[in-house]
Amino acid sequence: MTPDALGIVEARNRLGTLVARAVHGHQVTRITRSADERAVLISEADYEELLRARHELEAARVAAAVAAHERGEREMMTYDSKAALYAALDLPASGDGERS
Incomplete structure (x- = not known):
C-alpha cells in the first residue's frame, strides 16, 4: 500500500469526509482492499x-486512422x-463503464 492510499476499512470509516474532499477539493483518494484490488475515489465532475x-483521445485515434x-x-x-x-x-x- 502506498503512503497516500487508505485501506478499505479506514476508507469506509471516513467515507463522508473523503467524498466531501473529492467533491469540494477535487482530492483523489486511493483505496486498497488487497494488492490486486485497488480503486480511486474522485468526484463525479472529475469522472x-x-x-x-477519453472520448476525445479515442476520436483522435480514429481520425488519425x-x-x-x-x-x-x-x-x-x-x-x-x-x-x-x-x-x-x-x-x-x-x-x-462509460457512456456512449
Whole structure:
C-alpha cells in the first residue's frame, strides 16, 4: 500500500469526509482492499472530465486512422464486431463503464 492510499476499512470509516474532499477539493483518494484490488475515489465532475478526455483521445485515434487510410498508409479493414475494431485501434473495449 502506498503512503497516500487508505485501506478499505479506514476508507469506509471516513467515507463522508473523503467524498466531501473529492467533491469540494477535487482530492483523489486511493483505496486498497488487497494488492490486486485497488480503486480511486474522485468526484463525479472529475469522472465526467476523464470520460470526455477519453472520448476525445479515442476520436483522435480514429481520425488519425481514417487520415492514414486516405493517404494510402493504412489498408481498409473490415471487422466482425465493435470489440474487434477497438482492439485493432488499441482502444479500450466499449461499454466498460462509460457512456456512449
